[in-house]
Amino acid sequence: MHFHTFSLFQYLLDPKSSMKKNKVKYRRLGIVGCGAIGSLVARLLEKKKSSFRVTVLFDTFISTSKSLANNLKSKPKVCRNLKDIFRHCDIVLEAASVRAALQVAEASLQKRKPLVMMSTGGFLLNQKRLTDLAEKYRTKIYLPSGALCGLDGLKAARQIGKIRSLRITSTKPPRGFEGAPGLTPAQRLSLYKSRSPFCLYTGDVWGAIKRFPANVNVAATTALAAGKPGKLKVRVMADPKAKLNQHEIRVVGDFGELTAITRNRPSKQNPKTSALAIQSALALFERLENYVEVGN
Numbered sequence: 001m002h003f004h005t006f007s008l009f010q011y012l013l014d015p016k017s018s019m020k021k022n023k024v025k026y027r028r029l030g031i032v033g034c035g036a037i038g039s040l041v042a043r044l045l046e047k048k049k050s051s052f053r054v055t056v057l058f059d060t061f062i063s064t065s066k067s068l069a070n071n072l073k074s075k076p077k078v079c080r081n082l083k084d085i086f087r088h089c090d091i092v093l094e095a096a097s098v099r100a101a102l103q104v105a106e107a108s109l110q111k112r113k114p115l116v117m118m119s120t121g122g123f124l125l126n127q128k129r130l131t132d133l134a135e136k137y138r139t140k141i142y143l144p145s146g147a148l149c150g151l152d153g154l155k156a157a158r159q160i161g162k163i164r165s166l167r168i169t170s171t172k173p174p175r176g177f178e179g180a181p182g183l184t185p186a187q188r189l190s191l192y193k194s195r196s197p198f199c200l201y202t203g204d205v206w207g208a209i210k211r212f213p214a215n216v217n218v219a220a221t222t223a224l225a226a227g228k229p230g231k232l233k234v235r236v237m238a239d240p241k242a243k244l245n246q247h248e249i250r251v252v253g254d255f256g257e258l259t260a261i262t263r264n265r266p267s268k269q270n271p272k273t274s275a276l277a278i279q280s281a282l283a284l285f286e287r288l289e290n291y292v293e294v295g296n
Contacts, residue, residue, distance in 0.1 A: 026053040030089030030113075032082065032104045033096030034059040034068045036270035037118055040278045041093060045285060046073055052285050056088035060100075086111040093281070098122040098213035102129070105141065109133040116142045116284060118277070121209040121220040124229060144284045147274035148218050150249050150260025151225045152295045158227050161254025168222050171197070171237040171246045172215065176271045182211020194240055201236040208234040214272040218247050226251075245274045 029045070029052045031038045042054045056077045059065040065078045079085045082104065085092070092108045093116045094101055101122020108115040110133070117123050120143050123130055134141050145151050157163060174191040177183065177200065183191075190198055201208055205223045208216045216236065223229035244263040251258040264274030287293055 026051050027091060028055040028089045029053060029091055029093060030056040030058070030085045031068075031076075031093045031095060032058050032085065033094065033100070033118075034061075034065045035095065036267055037273060037278055037281070038093065038095035039068050040267070040269065041095065041281050042068060042072060044278070044282055048282070048286075050285060051289055052091070056085045058082055058085050059096075082107055086113055089113065091116065094118060094122075095281075098125070098209060098217075102126045105130050106133060109137050109139050109141075112137050112139045114140045114142070116144065116281065118144065118146075118217070118281060120144075120146065120217045120224065121213055124205065124220040124224060125209060127224075127229075142284055143221060143224065144277070144280040146217055146221050146280050147245065147262060147264050147277040148221060148247055148249070148260070149262045150258060151221065153258050153260070154222070154225045154249070154251055155296055157251060157253050157255040157258060163226055163228060163231060163251060163253040165250070165252040166222070166226050166228070166231045167233045167235070167250045168219050169235040169237060169246075169248045170216060170218060171239050171242055171248075173242045173245075173266070173271065174238045174240055176245065176266060177212065177215060177238055180212045180215060191238060194238070197237055197239040197241070199235065199237055201234065203234060205229055205232045205234050208236060212236055217277070222249055 031042055031054060034057055045052055053074050054072055054076045055074065056079060057065040057069055058079045062080060069076050069078050077088055091114045094104045095118045096104055098119045098121040101117060101119040105115055105117060123143060130141060177191060187200055201211055205219050208219050219234045223232045245266050246263045249260045264276040267273050267275050
């Protein structure tokens with residue numbers, strides 16, 4: 001698969017020599033979704049002087065993408081239609097929403113543009129469709145770890161033997177759940193009235209994604225890392241006393257037991273997500289640049 005500048009496959013094998021041979025100093029990055037996550041990733045990549053340069057933006061609210069473009073030194077092109085971005089980029093960052101993820105992913109794969117998906121819930125809901133497309137067009141999808149630690153251990157644990165129990169409990173301050181479509185009227189009231197922790201959801205990962213699409217990408221990522229989405233039990237909690245977003249994974253299997261607790265500061269721009277989720281995208285782009293990789 002070939003791109004306007006050079007092939008991604010060649011780049012992954014030897015990023016520095018590929019860029020030198022083709023006389024380019026950067027990879028062209030297109031961002032779909034210019035809200036809190038997309039904007040921060042763009043600004044921080046520029047601050048880090050990454051070899052990934054934001055060259056094109058798309059958001060359903062064009063004023064949002066224009067505002068971001070005006071604040072980037074790379075002065076990316078702003079597109080009014082999703083289909084127009086692909087001629088201006090080599091790789092795509094999806095930072096839109098669970099609802100929009102399928103459309104963005106399908107379009108990217110069909111154009112043979114590798115895709116970094118922040119909305120892992122959107123991938124899980126359409127896993128077979130997107131996996132088939134990725135294989136058909138020989139184009140990779142990258143799913144960052146997000147706001148979680150412990151995924152390397154979970155992926156290793158499933159290689160030999162069985163995973164017998166898999167649970168995740170996500171706890172956030174109540175304001176992080178404002179506007180969630182799965183809230184009952186009583187739960188909406190509790191967000192403002194309750195002074196004690198209370199449970200919003202207990203069930204499987206698919207129900208969690210549909211009810212709390214902006215809050216539980218961590219559950220989708222855990223399910224995918226385990227390779228057995230149906231085995232994952234999800235619990236979503238709101239805690240009025242909490243100042244951090246907490247995600248606790250508990251795994252029991254033939255390998256032994258694994259417990260990983262991650263406490264993240266909520267993003268100042270969007271309390272529904274954690275700052276670490278944004279940083280995980282930066283770490284993924286850094287991994288694509290480096291010769292040495294740490295972790296599986």
